[in-house]
Amino acid sequence: MDLDKLQTTLEELGQPAYRFKQIKLAMYRDLKEGFDAIENIPMALRQDLDRLLPFNELILKTEQKSLDGSGKNLFFTCDDLAIESVLIKHGDGSRTVCVSTEAGCQIDCSFCATGHLGFKRVLTQFEIAEQVLSFARELKAKGEKVTNVVFMGMGEPFLNYDNVKQAILLLNDKDGFNLGQRRISVSTSGIVPGIERFTAEDWQVNLAISLHASSNVLRSRLMPINKTYPLEKLMPTLDAYVAKTNRKLMIEYLLLGELNDSSRNADALADLIHRYEEVLRLSVVNLIIYNPVNDSSGHPDRFKAPRPASLRAFEEVLTKREIAWTRRASFGGDISGACGQLAGEEVSKE
Numbered sequence: 086m087d088l089d090k091l092q093t094t095l096e097e098l099g100q101p102a103y104r105f106k107q108i109k110l111a112m113y114r115d116l117k118e119g120f121d122a123i124e125n126i127p128m129a130l131r132q133d134l135d136r137l138l139p140f141n142e143l144i145l146k147t148e149q150k151s152l153d154g155s156g157k158n159l160f161f162t163c164d165d166l167a168i169e170s171v172l173i174k175h176g177d178g179s180r181t182v183c184v185s186t187e188a189g190c191q192i193d194c195s196f197c198a199t200g201h202l203g204f205k206r207v208l209t210q211f212e213i214a215e216q217v218l219s220f221a222r223e224l225k226a227k228g229e230k231v232t233n234v235v236f237m238g239m240g241e242p243f244l245n246y247d248n249v250k251q252a253i254l255l256l257n258d259k260d261g262f263n264l265g266q267r268r269i270s271v272s273t274s275g276i277v278p279g280i281e282r283f284t285a286e287d288w289q290v291n292l293a294i295s296l297h298a299s300s301n302v303l304r305s306r307l308m309p310i311n312k313t314y315p316l317e318k319l320m321p322t323l324d325a326y327v328a329k330t331n332r333k334l335m336i337e338y339l340l341l342g343e344l345n346d347s348s349r350n351a352d353a354l355a356d357l358i359h360r361y362e363e364v365l366r367l368s369v370v371n372l373i374i375y376n377p378v379n380d381s382s383g384h385p386d387r388f389k390a391p392r393p394a395s396l397r398a399f400e401e402v403l404t405k406r407e408i409a410w411t412r413r414a415s416f417g418g419d420i421s422g423a424c425g426q427l428a429g430e431e432v433s434k435e
């Protein structure tokens with residue numbers, strides 16, 4: 086629901102100010118699914134609101150469930166744009182929702198299905214937050230709840246900074262969804278002005294950087310944004326982020342078979358990190374194994390997953406060079422796993 090429109094509608098209906106808070110709590114704290122379920126407001130008001138305002142900004146089109154309990158939802162916006170979100174279930178009981186911040190993406194990373202879809206528009210704060218609510222309602226029915234939110238789905242969060250910030254505040258709101266800031270992470274492809282703004286925020290939200298390569302030549306090939314913000318601009322900005330916030334930086338590194346997965350690539354990555362004292366002090370390299378994109382998106386896949394031996398060798402180099410690293414566990418392998426893939430399939434079907 087667009088809470089700004091709700092506020093205006095309630096004013097036009099001559100309702101007392103407390104109604105706004107009641108309805109916001111019903112949606113974000115009690116996870117109600119419609120106006121008719123909000124029992125503490127009069128029936129006549131529920132009916133009026135139902136007539137005047139959509140309760141949800143997003144329409145759930147399909148739900149894919151993985152054998153490991155993870156899931157992927159495809160939504161349509163009110164103007165018919167496809168976006169997707171993912172729920173990742175971890176063995177320790179944590180439940181992470183990965184949200185999209187744009188319909189499509191402007192960055193066009195060469196390995197990404199979303200990049201191939203082109204850019205439609207940025208999402209509003211409410212469209213972003215509702216992706217989380219959708220999974221939260223599903224989990225509530227099983228006595229579980231969303232424990233973490235990552236802004237790593239379709240789109241570049243820092244090219245939609247204001248709405249992303251408002252969505253974070255909405256999810257963090259004590260009188261609402263009440264998710265701790267430390268449980269929220271934003272991942273960027275490397276928009277330097279966005280990182281600078283994020284650094285200046287007075288909050289404890291986590292930052293992740295999609296690095297994927299440690300030379301400008303290869304990174305520009307994989308991520309055209311590197312031509313605008315090359316490593317010599319990006320890395321000092323990340324160094325300044327860690328120095329100011331003293332928060333751990335997550336460095337995402339997507340391993341693409343025979344492209345960036347050799348021991349030499351691992352050494353180059355370690356060299357790069359060692360050049361930036363603060364990044365070296367407080368960062369973790371998160372290794373992600375490439376998940377080949379389904380050809381139904383209309384784009385033949387040029388990339389492949391790394392061989393297990395290359396992966397082991399890469400990890401050994403990082404360990405030897407004293408770089409903190411982790412490997413992202415693979416979730417939902419039996420559903421479309423790559424970012425933008427489900428929406429891509431939907432677009433290609435149509």
Ligand code: SF4
Nearest residue numbers: 190193194197200240
């Ligand atoms: S990886 Fe992220 S930033 Fe790059 S094209 Fe895909 S959605 Fe956009």
